[in-house]
Amino acid sequence: MVILCLGDVVSSSGCDFVRKKLPALKKLKGVDLCIANGENSAKGNGITKGSAEHLFASGVDFITTGNHAFRRPESRELLDERDDIIRPFNYPSDVPGKGIGIIDLGRVRVAVVNLMGNVSMGDSFDNPFLSADKALSQLRDFKIILVDFHAEATSEKQALGFYLDGRVSAVFGTHTHVLTADECVLPGSTGYITDIGMCGPSNSVLGVKKEIIIEKFKTNLPARFDTADDNPCFLSGCIFEIDEKSGRCLGAERIMIS
Numbered sequence: 001m002v003i004l005c006l007g008d009v010v011s012s013s014g015c016d017f018v019r020k021k022l023p024a025l026k027k028l029k030g031v032d033l034c035i036a037n038g039e040n041s042a043k044g045n046g047i048t049k050g051s052a053e054h055l056f057a058s059g060v061d062f063i064t065t066g067n068h069a070f071r072r073p074e075s076r077e078l079l080d081e082r083d084d085i086i087r088p089f090n091y092p093s094d095v096p097g098k099g100i101g102i103i104d105l106g107r108v109r110v111a112v113v114n115l116m117g118n119v120s121m122g123d124s125f126d127n128p129f130l131s132a133d134k135a136l137s138q139l140r141d142f143k144i145i146l147v148d149f150h151a152e153a154t155s156e157k158q159a160l161g162f163y164l165d166g167r168v169s170a171v172f173g174t175h176t177h178v179l180t181a182d183e184c185v186l187p188g189s190t191g192y193i194t195d196i197g198m199c200g201p202s203n204s205v206l207g208v209k210k211e212i213i214i215e216k217f218k219t220n221l222p223a224r225f226d227t228a229d230d231n232p233c234f235l236s237g238c239i240f241e242i243d244e245k246s247g248r249c250l251g252a253e254r255i256m257i258s
Contacts, residue, residue: 001108001244002029003146004255005172006036006060006237007179010200010207010227011043015051017233018199019058021257026059029239033103033110036199036237037148037174038085039065040207043227046071049078052085062103064114066150066175067121069097088116088150090131100135108244111142113168115160117151117175128156129163136167143247146240147171154180154194161192169247170240172196177206179236183252191249197236202258204228234258 004026009018018036026034038060041051045068052063062084069087070076079087079097089099103110113135115128125131128149139145145168151157157173164171166188172195173180179197186192198207205213209228216223234256241251 001032001242003110003170003240003242004029004031004034004237005146005148005170005196005240006034006199006235007195007197008037008039008066008174008177008199009041009055010177010198011040011229013227013229013231013233014198014200014207015041015054015058017235018055018060021235022059025235025255025257031239033062033105034060035062035064035112035146035148036060037066037150038063039068039150042072047075047078047085048072049074052078052082056084062101062112064112064148064150064174066114066116067123070095086112086114088114088125089135090116090126090128100138108144109142110144110146111139113139113145113147115147115149117149117153117156119151119153119156121152128160132160132164143245144169144242145247149173150175152176157194161186161190165190169242169249170252172238179254179256181254183238183254185249185252189248191240191242191252193238193252193254196238196254197256199235199237200233201228201231202234203231232258
């Protein structure tokens with residue numbers, strides 16, 4: 001089966017661009033399942049019911065999140081109500097939402113695990129490596145398991161990829177909004193890429209107006225991050241080809257469309 005994973009969808013412009021490009025891309029690549037990180041899909045960041053519904057209506061089948069999962073007050077109810085939107089598994093267990101999602105395609109079931117990194121992420125979460133073990137202990141009957149590792153440090157992402165090699169079908173990184181060129185199939189047949197980038201405005205700094213970020217770096221003064229929604233957009237992510245019977249990854253292809 002062919003699984004498309006889209007990087008962080010940024011603001012309304014990113015949502016609109018996904019709607020514009022995703023249907024044709026799914027048809028071209030024969031995509032069976034599309035997963036997108038939606039934690040920045042609302043204007044200003046976070047996720048809302050409206051931004052989530054926009055992505056689902058555009059052809060996204062499942063949404064993961066990250067450190068902005070609870071940025072909007074309404075997201076708590078949203079994450080509790082929906083089974084197709086998850087937050088990182090290594091949040092405290094009593095917070096709203098779920099860290100594991102199950103996608104039933106009829107002929108096969110796919111499990112998705114969302115994890116948060118600890119290096120340079122500001123807040124401290126449960127150890128992602130031990131949390132991954134805990135999550136997988138609940139998924140012993142699943143052949144196809146995908147992991148969205150929302151983390152900053154390349155080293156932490158690579159280490160988790162190797163740690164889970166042979167135990168899951170694919171590990172893809174999110175959060176940095178920059179598509180990396182290291183997509184591969186690891187020795188144990190797990191697909192891997194350090195970061196799948198973003199879907200949002202180009203001519204920006206990670207989706208934010210470049211002038212704001214430049215001024216912040218120059219002065220160290222606080223600044224409100226406004227999305228560069230008036231710029232052209234691009235879509236980036238990675239396509240994994242997975243053997244349905246074994247769950248092994250057969251190939252990984254990074255994509256970027258403008």
